[in-house]
Amino acid sequence: MAYIGSAVSGILDTKLVAGKGQYTADVSLPDMGHMAVVRSPYAHARILSIDTSAARQHPGVRIVATGAEIKQWSKPIPHTLNPSAFGGKTADIYCLAIDRVHYVGTPVAAVVADTRHAATEAANLIEVEYADLPVVIDAERALEPDSPLLYPEWETNELMHVRFQGGDVERAFADADHILDDTLRLHRHTATPLEPRAALAHYDDRAERLTLWVSTQAPHPLRTTLANTLQMDENDIQVIQPQVGGAFGVKIPTYQEDPLACLLSKRTGKPVKWIEERTEHLMAGGHAREQTLKFSVACKADGTVTGLKVRIIGDVGALAAVGGWGMSYVASFVVPGPYKIPNCEVDLSIVVTNKGPWNAYRGFGKEAASFLMDRVMDRVADTVQMDRAAVRLKNFVPKDEFPYVQISGATLDSGDYVKALQDVMDKAGYHTFAEEQQRLRAQGRYIGMGVGFELTPEGGCIPDSFIGGYEGATVRVSPSGQVTVLTGVTSPGSGNETGIAQIVADALGVPLSTVRVVQGDTQACPYGLGNWSSRSLFMGGSASLYAAREVHHKVLRVAASMLEAVPEDLNCEQGRIRVKGQADREVAFNDVAEYVHKRAFDHHAFDMEPGLESTRYFRMGNIHHVPDDKGRINTYPSYPYAACVAVVEVDVETGVITLLRYVTVHDCGTVINPLLVEGQFQGAVAQGLGGLIYxxxxxxxxxxxxxxxxxxxxxxxxxxxxxxxxxxxxxxxPYTPLGTKGAGESGVSSPFGTIVSAVENALAPFGVKIHDTPLTPQRVWRMIQTAKNGNNGGAKA
Amino acid sequence: MQTTIQLIVNNTPCEATVDTRTLLVDFLRDQLDLTGTHLGCATGNCGACTVMLDGLTVKACTILAADVAGSTVTTIEGWTQDARQSGDLHPIQAAFVKHHALQCGFCTPGMVLSVQQLLKEKPHPTEAEIRHGIAGNLCRCTGYASIVKAVQEIATTTSLSPGGRGLG
Amino acid sequence: MIRAPFQLHRPHSIDEAVRLLSQCVQNGEDVKLLAGGQSLMPSMNLGLVAPAHIVSLNHVAGLDSIRRDGDMLAIGAGTTHHALAESEVVQAHCPILSETAACIGDVQVRNRGTLGGSIGHFDPAADYPPVLVLLDAACQIVSPSGERTVAAKDVFVDYMTTSLSADEVLTEIRVPVLPSDTGTAYVKFTRVEGGFAIVGAGACLRLNPDNTCRSIRVGICGAAPVPVRLTAIEDTLTGKAVDDAFVEMVAAAAYESAHDPVAELHADADYKREMVRVFTRRAVKTAWERAD
Structure with missing residues (x-):
């Protein structure tokens, strides 16, 4: 194990620090046109007419398209997750709006011109006549019977209703020592990676073949959906993912602009490039998080939580094909997280409103479940007058009860939650903090410490979708001993290419520098589902390991023949294959590779299948799509977690929160590369902090x-x-060959509960209770004022 | 409207005709194929388009190409080449690699240039000075910790030298 | 990306700039002066501003000089925030101005943005205006009919509106050399580092040997659409003992003066008014600590 577990730098880093990363916007083709998209300035309206005549005559314009043309030229975009498969409503989503717009930013027309300037000038000349419709932007209002309807044919704004139930909830409440209720609200925010979305489509008329360079996380599923939308053979489409400048979920699905650029390239016979502007991204690139979480909890005087009722209202904005609504589903799926609360029910309404559609964002609803459960535990602790950490320790699923099945079917794989929390408390000085707090309080400073715990189910596998629990990889050794790994997973900056190279280098016993990982090209790579849900290393890495082992086996067989030994006695390190304990009996890995390729009929290799290449697929063994006796399925195979402690200071004059310390004990199973895992976790905390406060x-x-x-x-x-x-x-x-569980997403959820808990702790002298986010200075300041005035229960700002 | 400009980009004099609307960042990327400079927001917030103009870092999305006629522009490509006179990575870049002070790499060229500006003015910055010095460069991936660590290491291990290996 | 086409003019002298501006004005064409462009360019990229002509001042030599002229500092309008922050002359003789310059935006913005550009653009969140008003700064303005000097307080007339007409160019800002015993401070409140000021407060305080107030001046942004100067209370405080109660009196006066704060998404009028109190208090306290 030379590389696994070591802090190897990213294998792409030397290129990227020199500005040599090639992102989609950096790719150019001769005679390419530039696409500009006209978007709705209204949140809800009918399109009465679109006059494109002036735009069509504008110099340099190649093509103009509206919904009417798009409907003739293409099919609706297949939903990444179709709500109808979950018993919900659905609607057809085309590349451009047909007749009606549901949010500000809805694409309604597109122009391709010789230059970006000409395209935007022409886009400004398109006149769209709208008839205003009443707008609903609040999900609870949208559920009222007299609310305006986004999709009148549904006769409701409820996209989906889901219910999970287990145990005897009413009994638990009847027998409780305490019952507490609260309502929490998470606000809308988004991933907004620094690289905007971008696409370059090239339909080659002679070859009748389409190539799309695109900033995506999932090239293969994108190719399949393009084939559907464009009514082309999948064989005639190649999707290439250049370097991706951050994704965090928003680049998983097929967006409307992807097939749109392809269609317009096909219609004009020339390449079409589209680069999203930041304003477009924030309007229409996908939103997340906005949910109302109501809970009622039953507990005993000793802090044991005996029953929990949760009502979640997910405000998912307008419906798009990108499947973001699934985050609200996952929020309900994860409850009650790491806790053993057998009597539990969750009632979920996923609601559409006239705001930007939800799209995947790191956390994927798990942050809502984490926030909810952290608040539940804090409230229980405060009520029974116990330490907030002690209540968590009391209610955790014990380490000897894995696999543990929650009410939703979520099957927690492994862990030691108690130890993680105890360790982080020790490392953060939890037990001695109060002294420091009192000392500073005497100086008029308000510091606080909070605990939190996030459970982050990973590797999601949803029936009948491309959100699946398997991955493929090819390992190929060239005659010179160079190793190529081709994967179905991709890396939008998350570093899995480095982790996979480490795994393969160790499995083959070769130097890391000889391993090249190729990702994101549908023409080259085995079919795979891409990067999301921290799956790349534990699924793609496992497939790569299997393939590498198979190749390694062949290499050793040939080497054994050459060295007159048996494979079991051989050992390969840094490209030298030796007979164990005999330093003088060795052969180079490269020489074996050359032998296999050039002397397939010679005596060391003639009884073996030629070639040094293997493609293997890995599937998680603990995903269950056949319902159990309680009707439950398990859609997540892996359950990493993090116990966290935050220390904050609150400026009570301004409401400004400063995060002073954030300490975590994180379990993502076997750590392949601590440098990468820690980088991911740190970045995730930054996003959680950003979402909570800024x-x-x-x-x-x-x-x-x-x-x-x-x-x-x-x-x-x-x-x-x-x-x-x-x-x-x-x-x-227990379910992956190296014990990996997945890292990358973890860290984004815990700041909500942990920092909120710390802020409450800091403001304990005022009795502030926090229910809503974001914790902007104004809102915190107002909570303090309200609490000072004697109302500490419902501080709303 | 078109206008012709003369300027020096990465030590090379160049003359070009540009639309007056063309931003410096688009000019570098589209007309000179210097794609190491990135465009992230077009409002001067994210810093992905950071280049050096007459020796100081600026955000190239807030500058008209036609308005820098007569100036000297250095991008990550030119700076890397200057810094690499002895063949390997510049100490700033080497420290970024060692500490994995990047993930997706989109902010990195701008971040590296901001770090060199910081170290030129303050060779031994405190952590607070480092954080303020790179506040004009948003990074959505790293949470900045590894970047701060990389800069701290350079600030404590590298001394300024007059030649090409210095931090200039 | 800038959508609407425009003509770019790159004059080499102020006279030429003024001539170009007045031509545009006479022809009824929308014209904007471009200095560092740190506000204008984002506005144009977003399509919020679309002038037909832009007159750049970046090719006019000599607009960035900083010199001492008797008991005044004469600062060229084209001086960047960075140059102002780093200027030893300014640090020595008008430290509040260097402190203000050093907290604007971020490094790259300070490297390009200019004093004159900030004054001309006059965002209500801009940091210089309250400081210039408290310093009784004078602005040199060149117009087609000649040159005039306008007091800073008379430059900032209304929300995002200055008294400069479209054919005038601000060339120089004159601020007093502050006595070396003056304690000065500028503090600001932003959502994130480099963001716009929700509230900014500047204070200059001189003490008598008996620790009474010899003079105090306070300027605030965020309290109203234009910078607020606490003129009324400044005189009455002269001779008063400087102590915590003194600081609180100034803060209270600031709060009272903030009768019309520009509400924004994350800071409504009530909150802003309270922050005016808090940051004025902090500015005065710091100025007091720094006064000899």
Whole structure:
């Protein structure tokens, strides 16, 4: 094990620090046109007419398209997750709006011209006549019988209703010592990776073949959906993922602009390039998080939680094909997280409103479940007057009860939650913090410590979708001994290519520098589902391991013949194959590789299948899509987790929160590369912190987005984000060959509950209770004022 | 409207005709194929388009190409080449690689240039000075910790030298 | 990306700039002056501003000089925030101005953005205006009919509106050399580092040997559409003992003055008014600590 477990730098890093990464926007083709998209300025309206005559005559314009043409030229985009498969409503989504717009930013027309300037000029000349429709931007209002309807044929705005139930909830409440209720609200925000979305489509008329370079996380599924939408043979489409400048979920699905660029390339016979503007991204690139979480919890005087009722209302914006609504489903699926609460029910309404559609964002609803459960535990602790950590320790699923099946069917694989929390408390100085707190309080400073725990189910596998629990990889050794790994997973900056190279280098016993990982090309790579849900290393890495082992076996067989030994006695390290214990009996890996390729009929290789290449697929063994006796299925195979402690200081004059420390004990199973895992976790915490305090997609009553640029959608800078103290607890997954569980997503959820808990702790002298996010200074300041005035229960700002 | 400009980009004099609307970032990327400079927001917030103009870092999305006629522009490509006179990575880039102070790499060229500006003015910055020095460059991936660590290491291990291996 | 075409003019002298501006004005064409462009370019990229002509001042030599002229500092309008922040002359003689310059935006913005550009654009969240008003700064303005000097308080007339007409160019800003015993401070409140000021407060305080107030001046942005100067209370405080109660009186006066704060998404009028109090208090306290 030379590489697994070591802090190897990213194998792409030397290229990227020199500015040599090639992103989609950096790819250019001769005579390419540029696409501009006309978007709805209204949140809800009927399209009465579109006049494109002036645009068509504008110099340099190649083609103009509206919904009417698109409907003739293409099919609806297949939903990444179709709500109808879950008993929900659905609607057809074409590349451009047909007749009706449901949010500000809905694409209604497109222009391709010789230059970007000409395209945008022409786009400005397109006149769309709209008839205003009443707007609903609040999900609870949208559920009322007299609410305006986004999709009148549904006769409701409820996209889906889901219910999970287990145990005897009513009994638990009847027998409870305490019953507490609360309502929490998470606000709308988004991933907004630094690289905007981008696509370059090239339909080659002579070859009758389409190539799409695109900033995506999932090239193969994209190719399949393109074939459906464009009514082309999948064989005639190649999707290439260049370097991706961050994704965090939003680049998983097929967007409307992807097939749109392809269609317009096909119609014009020339390449079409589209680069999203940041304002477009914030309007229409996909939103997340906005949910109302109501709970009622029953507990005993000793802090044991005996029953839980949860009502979730997910405000998923308008329906798109990108499947973001699934995050609300997952929020309900994860309840009650890491806790053993057998009497539990969750009632979920997923509701459409006239706001931007939800799209996947790191956390994928798990952050809502984490926030909910952290708040539940804090409330119980406060009520029974126990320490907040102690209540969690009391209610965790014990380490000897895995696999543990929750009410939704979520089957927790492994872990030691108690130890993780105890360890992080020790490392953060939990037990001595109160002294420091009192000392500073005497100086008029308000610091607080909070605990939180996030359970982050990974590797999601949804029936009848491309969100699946398997992956493929090819390992190929060239005659010179160079190793190529081709994977179905991709890396939008998450580093799995480095982890996979480490796994393969170890399995083959070759230097890391000889391993090249190729990803994101449907023509070259085995079919795979792409990058999301922290799956790349534990699924793609496992497939790569299997393939590498198969190749390694062949190499050793030939080497054994050459060295007159048996394979079991051989050992390959850094490209030298030796007979164990006999330093002088060795052969180079490269020489074996050359032998296999050039002397397939010679005596060391003649009884073996030629070639040094293997393609293997890996599937998770603990996914269950056949319902059990209680009707449950398990859609997540892996359950990493993190126990966290935050220390904050609150400036009570301004309401400004400063995160002073964030300490975690994180279990993602076997750590392949601590440098990469820690980088992911740190980045995830920064996004969680950003979401909790700084970032907000805010709408006015007319459904106009008020935070459509980085001037008002404020991302945290290096000044706001402290360095996280990360410790690893490695409880290997029983279901992957190396014990990996998945890293990358973890860290984004815990800041909500952990920091909120810390802020409440800091403001305990005022009795502030927090129910809603974001924790903007104004809102925190107002909570303090309200609490000072004697109302500490319902501080709303 | 078109206009012709003369300027020096990465030590090379160049003359080009540009639309007056063309931003410096688009000019570098589209007309000179210097794609190491990225465009992330077009409002001067994210810093992905950071280049050096007459020796100081600026955001190339807030500058008209036609307005920098007569100036000297250095992009990550030119700076890397200058720094690589002895063949390997510049100490800043080497530290970024060692600490994996990047993930997707989109902010990285701008971040590296901001770090060199910081170290030129403050060779031994405190952590707070480092954080303020890179506050004009947003990174959505790393949470900044590894970047801060990389800069701290350079600041404590590398000394300024007059030649090409310095931090200039 | 800038959508609407425009003509770019790159004059080499102020006279030429003024001539170009007045031509555009006479022809009834929308014209904008471009300095560092740190506000104008984002606005144009977003399509919020679409002038037919742009007159760039970036090719006019000598607009970035900083010199001492008797008991005044004369600062060229084209001086960047970075140059102002780093200027030893300014640090020595008008430290509040260097402190203000150093907290604007981020490094790249400070490297390109200019003093004159900020004054001309006059965002209500801009940091210089309250400081210039408290300093009784004077602005040199060149117009087609000649040159005039306008007091800073008379430049900032209304929300995003200055008294400069479209054919005038601001060339120089004159601020007083502050006595070396002056304690000065500018503090600001932003959502994130480099963001716009929700509230900014500047204070200059001189003490008498008996620790009474010899003079105090306070300027605030965020309290109203234009910078607020606490003129009324400044005089009455002269001779008063400087102590916590003194600081609180100034803060209370600031709060009272903030009768018309520009509400924004994350700071409504009530909150902003309270923050005016808090940040004025902090500015005065810091100025006090720094006063000899």
């Amino acid at each position: 970032e907000q997609l805010s709408y006015d009553d007319n459904g106009q987005l008020q935070t459509g640029t980085f001037m008002d959608y404020t991302l945290p800078t290096a000044v706001e984000v402290p360095s996280v103290e990360i410790h690893h607890q490695e409880v290997p997954s």
